[in-house]
Structures are given as C-alpha cells and as structure tokens.
C-alpha cells in the first residue's frame with residue numbers, strides 16, 4: 001500500500017481559490033490533543049477556538065467538514081499523577097476527560113468526535129503503523145542509558161530532571177534545555193541532577209529502546225515540507241515554518257527517533273516486545289486517525305475516505321511548540337504506513353496576557369472553567385478572532401483592549417443594529433426597501449470575507465465585517481427610527497428602516513456566525529429561519545413576523561474581569577494546596593538556592609540551645625522596616641525581648657499567645673531599638689515568604705511547653 005502513495009506532498013490537493021466551485025470539499029480537521037493531566041486554560045483555547053471557527057466556517061460554506069480531537073492520555077506524567085492521587089490511570093483520565101468535555105462545550109467548541117488515545121481503535125492503529133514501519137526497514141533496536149529515579153522507581157523524562165545548566169551553570173533547569181542561556185543538551189549532561197518526583201539523585205540505567213530511522217525518509221521530508229501544494233497552491237506549511245524546518249532540521253541528517261519506553265509506563269505495550277511501551281508521542285498523533293475511525297463507525301462512513309483518499313483534505317491546527325512532531329515525524333509515519341499526508345499544518349503562537357507570559361500568581365493563568373463562571377464565551381471567541389491572523393506570532397490578550405473591543409464592536413456596532421430596531425416592529429416589510437446599495441455591498445463583500453476565513457486570517461475577516469457594521473450604523477444614525485416612531489403617520493417609514501437595519505444585522509451575523517454561534521442562534525430565533533449558511537447573506541429577508549426580542553448581549557463589566565483574575569488566583573492557590581496535601585512535588589529549588597552548610601559534629605550542635613517559647617507581646621517597631629519587637633517567655637519568671645525580621649509576614653497580634661522555637665543561648669545583641677536576647681526560628685525566602693516554626697500539636701497530648709529544649 002505504501003508504494004502506491006505519491007512520494008511528495010502532492011497527495012494534498014487543497015482547493016484554496018477564493019471563488020468557490022460548487023463541488024463540496026471533504027475536510028478532516030484536528031486540534032492538537034490536550035494532555036489529560038490538567039485543566040483547559042485560555043492558552044489552550046487559542047487553538048481550539050481557532051479550529052472551531054474554521055470548521056464552522058467550512059460547514060457554513062456547505063463543505064463536509066469533520067472536526068475530531070481526543071485526550072492525550074499516556075506517559076510517565078499521568079502514571080505519576082495517578083499514583084500521587086491514589087487512583088488508577090484509567091480513573092484519572094476518565095475524570096479529566098469529563099472536565100475537558102465540559103469546558104470545551106461551555107466555550108462553544110463543537111467537536112464532531114472526541115476520543116481518547118487510550119482506546120481500542122488507537123491500540124489497533126498503533127500496531128498497524130508499527131508493523132508497517134518495521135516492514136519498511138525503519139525500526140532499529142539498541143541500548144539506551146537513561147536517568148532513573150531509584151526512589152520513585154521510574155525512568156525520568158527530560159522535563160522531570162532538574163539541575164544546573166552544563167553550559168552557563170544556572171540552577172533549576174530542566175533536562176532538555178536551559179531557560180537562561182538557551183542551550184540544548186541531554187538530561188544526563190545536567191550538573192547535580194535531581195528527580196522532580198522525589199528529589200532523589202537519579203542513576204544511569206541501561207535498557208533496550210526502539211528507534212525509527214527517520215533519516216531514511218530525508219528526501220521525502222524535504223519534498224513534503226518545502227514543496228507547494230497541488231496546482232501551484234500553497235504548500236502544507238506556512239513559509240516561516242517551512243524555513244524553520246529546513247534551517248533547523250533538514251540541513252543535517254535527521255536523528256533517529258526514540259519511540260519506546262521501558263516498564264513501568266502507562267501506555268500500550270509494543271507487540272512482540274514485552275516490557276516495552278510506545279512512547280506517548282508515538283501514539284498521540286495516531287489518535288487523530290483513531291478518533292476519525294470512531295466517528296466513521298458512528299456515522300456509517302469509511303475511514304479510507306478521509307485518510308487514504310487524495311480528494312479528501314487533512315488539516316491539523318497546532319501550537320508552534322509541537323511543530324517538529326507534526327511536520328517531520330508524523331508525515332514520515334503516515335507515508336510509511338500508507339496514509340494520506342496532511343494537506344495543511346496550521347501553526348499558531350502562544351498566548352500572552354497583558355504582554356506577559358500567563359502567570360499563576362498574577363491571576364492571568366485563567367482556566368476555561370473560571371472564565372465561563374464570570375464572562376460570556378462569545379467575548380473571548382470574538383477577541384481571539386480579531387487577533388488571529390494565521391501567522392505563528394504570539395497572541396496577546398490585553399484585558400483593557402478585550403473589554404473595549406467587545407463593547408465597541410459587538411455591543412456598540414453589531415447588536416446595536418437589532419436592539420435599536422427590533423422592538424419597534426413586529427414584522428418585516430413585504431418587499432426589501434431601497435437602501436442605497438448597503439445590502440448589495442454586504443453581499444459583494446462575502447467572498448472577500450470568506451477568503452480571509454479560509455486563510456485563517458480571522459483578524460482581516462473581522463475588520464471587513466466591522467466595516468460593514470460601521471456603514472449600517474451610519475445609516476441607522478441618519479434614519480433615526482427612534483424619532484420616526486414618535487410620528488404615527490410614518491408607520492411605513494419605520495417598518496422600512498427597521499427592515500433595512502435588521503437585514504444588515506442578519507447579513508453581518510451570517511458572516512460572524514462561525515465566531516459567535518450562540519448569538520447566531522438567538523438571531524435565528526429573532527428573525528426566523530436559518531442563518532447557518534453563507535448563502536443566507538445573499539438575499540434579504542422580507543415579510544416575516546419577528547420573534548420576541550430577547551436581550552442579545554451584555555456589555556463587558558470591568559468588575560467581572562477583575563473578579564475573573566481574583567478567582568484565577570484563588571483557583572491556583574486551592575490547586576496548590578490540594579496537590580500538596582496529596583503529596584508535595586518539591587522541586588529542590590529552595591535547596592539549590594541555598595546549598596547545605598559544611599558538616600558539623602553533634603558536639604557543635606549541642607552548643608546551640610533551642611527552646612520552646614511563648615510569645616507574650618508583639619508590636620511594630622515604627623522606625624524599622626522589617627522588625628517586630630517580641631516579648632517571649634521560657635516559662636515562670638523568664639522574660640526576654642527579641643527583635644525578629646518578620647514584619648512583612650506577620651501581623652503582631654497574630655503571634656501573641658503562640659509557641660515558637662528560639663535560639664535561647666545566642667549572645668545578646670545591642671540593636672538601635674534595644675537589646676535582642678535570642679532568635680526566633682523561621683523558614684522561608686524572606687519578606688512575606690517567612691514561616692515561624694511552631695511545635696507540632698496533637699490533640700490527645702498536652703503539647704510542648706515553654707522552656708522545653710528542642711533537639
């Protein structure tokens with residue numbers, strides 16, 4: 001079968017001309033599979049919303065488009081998380097799947113099928129791919145020495161080893177590259193490596209691994225990634241991506257790809273290789289085909305009509321971080337296994353919020369769930385659409401611009417057309433009135449708007465639609481139906497004005513339908529009849545009775561946005577607490593920041609007299625920025641003053657009555673504000689991040705007493 005496939009990307013035959021042929025295209029569209037290890041957040045949604053809008057657009061154009069996705073469920077991270085939470089992996093991924101589906105649905109993302117990589121369909125397809133790669137002479141087996149965590153009992157993926165960068169010495173870097181100097185290296189090159197699971201020092205262990213010798217397909221990949229599409233159309237990659245692949249990877253021999261992992265591993269065991277599993281990145285893209293197969297089985301279609309038919313188109317939407325897999329490994333796998341190549345791999349950039357990386361502490365790491373609890377999904381769908389140009393540049397969510405744009409464009413320009421007219425009439429005029437060519441201009445713009453959607457330049461599509469809305473609003477301002485309404489003799493005029501405004505609104509809603517499906521549905525209810533096809537924008541609607549006017553869209557309230565940010569901060573704190581009670585994933589950063597002091601003897605330690613003390617009084621030292629003045633007692637008549645640098649961390653009154661641990665025999669120290677007679681033991685990095693050490697309490701026992709020695 002493989003030999004019958006074309007040898008370049010010419011199997012991809014997109015028909016991308018903006019003037020549509022009447023023939024319908026058969027499209028299979030995917031978003032990258034979200035990992036089943038955490039919630040969907042606004043960063044993920046850049047991709048899912050982009051894909052959803054594109055698919056809805058294709059369906060509105062009358063094409064047959066199937067949108068599939070799935071949870072990506074395998075790998076060490078899932079295995080370890082399940083272990084930490086005391087669940088089976090299957091329980092963990094089922095729960096995550098429910099959350100993901102609820103989040104996607106709330107955001108209006110409409111998959112035709114949502115599968116899982118942990119499915120029978122995927123297992124069977126993986127076996128088929130494996131057999132064909134092997135038959136093509138691409139699989140090799142050899143020993144690999146890898147870091148192994150002896151405490152957790154697992155081999156460590158690169159991202160689960162941290163240590164000092166071998167090039168610049170920056171501490172706390174991951175095992176694949178340095179965030180400080182950008183060096184790429186092997187995890188085994190890290191200086192002073194630590195396992196992210198247990199903090200243990202990893203050991204080197206050898207085990208057999210299977211490799212795909214992708215270099216054997218170098219010529220094919222050159223042709224596929226650098227070539228154009230059929231009929232001189234665009235190739236499968238954006239030009240900047242094609243250049244990146246050429247410059248970074250194809251200029252040299254391609255390295256063999258390690259596609260197996262030894263047990264223990266959560267995944268599919270490789271047939272004929274007991275104790276070895278396919279690496280998560282081997283089975284994840286095959287999940288696209290498995291999800292298609294499940295959809296086909298539900299809908300009585302043939303898988304081959306999508307994945308083994310040159311007339312079908314395959315469109316992958318992905319983030320730029322996974323370009324390598326989708327433009328080199330995946331086409332190589334497809335080619336070897338006898339499946340069609342992607343027609344298009346549409347790569348997008350990352351999300352920033354207010355110009356910075358999403359941040360948990362700033363509350364800009366916003367989950368989809370938190371978003372829909374506070375704001376209308378339509379706002380974000382429109383805002384992203386207005387920013388997505390089809391390039392690989394990062395997309396910035398500026399929260400001020402977000403509010404301003406939604407209020408000005410959607411509420412002020414679009415919804416305004418309906419909300420200022422629909423209540424004045426109960427039916428549209430029986431003939432479409434003279435409108436000075438407005439509707440015709442809107443109809444003529446339809447193909448240009450469609451071409452922008454087709455090219456994923458939604459920003460341009462939104463600008464073109466808003467230009468139509470501007471003209472419609474100019475008309476409305478001139479016609480002033482709110483004044484005409486007051487003159488009983490001008491009932492006909494009022495009906496004509498409202499008929500024009502509502503038809504212009506309807507036309508605009510057809511063009512915005514892929515972005516705003518919920519507003520489209522409300523508009524259908526108001527105006528009667530379907531607005532879901534592009535051709536619905538070609539002919540004005542006349543004579544129909546209007547539905548009851550329901551509020552179409554609220555303005556964004558700035559307080560909702562601030563509540564969203566506050567809730568996002570809280571959600572992250574709760575998550576951190578939840579995870580830490582399950583079992584902390586301490587990353588060794590604090591230790592790396594302050595290495596251990598030299599060894600001391602038990603005699604040395606015995607010289608330091610640590611005692612339990614009770615805080616009797618605590619007050620600010622007004623002249624000192626960091627100090628609190630504490631009066632503590634070791635019991636009985638003992639009283640002593642200690643100046644402690646914990647002002648930023650504790651309100652004085654919160655300490656009164658508490659037990660702490662002090663260094664009781666520290667030489668008294670004369671300070672500007674008085675004599676300090678000891679030291680309160682504290683952990684933390686400083687500032688607010690300080691924690692006094694209390695003796696642990698147990699309810700059944702009387703507890704530690706002031707004066708007791710700590711050893």
Ligand SMILES: [Zn+2]
Nearest residue numbers: 165168178181
């Ligand atoms: Zn470095």
